[in-house]
Amino acid sequence: MRLTKQTNYAVRMLMYCAANEGSLSRIPEIAKAYGVSELFLFKILQPLNKAGLVETVRGRNGGVRLGKPAEKISLFDVVRVTEDSFAMAECFEDDGEVDCPLVDSCGLNSALRKALNAFFDVLTQYSIDDLVKARPQINFLLGIDTHHHHPKSTAVAPAA
Numbered sequence: 496m497r498l499t500k501q502t503n504y505a506v507r508m509l510m511y512c513a514a515n516e517g518s519l520s521r522i523p524e525i526a527k528a529y530g531v532s533e534l535f536l537f538k539i540l541q542p543l544n545k546a547g548l549v550e551t552v553r554g555r556n557g558g559v560r561l562g563k564p565a566e567k568i569s570l571f572d573v574v575r576v577t578e579d580s581f582a583m584a585e586c587f588e589d590d591g592e593v594d595c596p597l598v599d600s601c602g603l604n605s606a607l608r609k610a611l612n613a614f615f616d617v618l619t620q621y622s623i624d625d626l627v628k629a630r631p632q633i634n635f636l637l638g639i640d641t642h643h644h645h646p647k648s649t650a651v652a653p654a655a
Contacts, residue, residue, distance in 0.1 A: 502577040504531060505539050506623070509548065509573065513565035513627045515639050519558025528637040539577065546576045565624035571615055573623075581611055 507529055512520045522540070526533040540559065543549045547562040561568065627633055 498574065499578060501539055502574055504529065504536065505543055505573050505577045506570065506626070508536060508539060508543070508559075509561065509565070509568060509623045510627050510633070511637055511639070512549065512559060512561045513623050514633045514637060516561075516565070519552055519556070519560055521558045524638075525559075528639075542576045543573075546572070548572060548576065561623075565627060566622045568623045569619050570621045570623075570626075571618035574615075574618055 508525055511525045511528060522533050522536050526536050540549065540551065544551055544562075548568055549559050550562045551557065551559050630636065633639075
């Protein structure tokens, strides 16, 4: 089974937003952090927004933020939104024009279905928050400036 590039970057975009919690993330910044085109990220943004995984804020100071807490977004939630098909063999296809005489009583079909369910079960156990917490230096690695969250103190040191 191979997940699409769309799923891969959807997870990365959500991780970026989770690491940048408390601020709006901007697509150009996310694109730069991952070395991917802005257009590609905008394309991924639509299904994520529709599913409520992200919220977009329009305007000059707009951006993207998580639509719900990072610990409430499982990897399965993302995969379900971004993957078109989980057909692991032609007999999984909905329009299934299959030439196999075993199509209605096949052990392979049953085994693949079990494997797919196990795959989904594991994805359900991991959240975006888990992935972000597993990388303590994620803000640094992604080039997220954490200093803009907290205004610096303007206190002046006493003259000596």
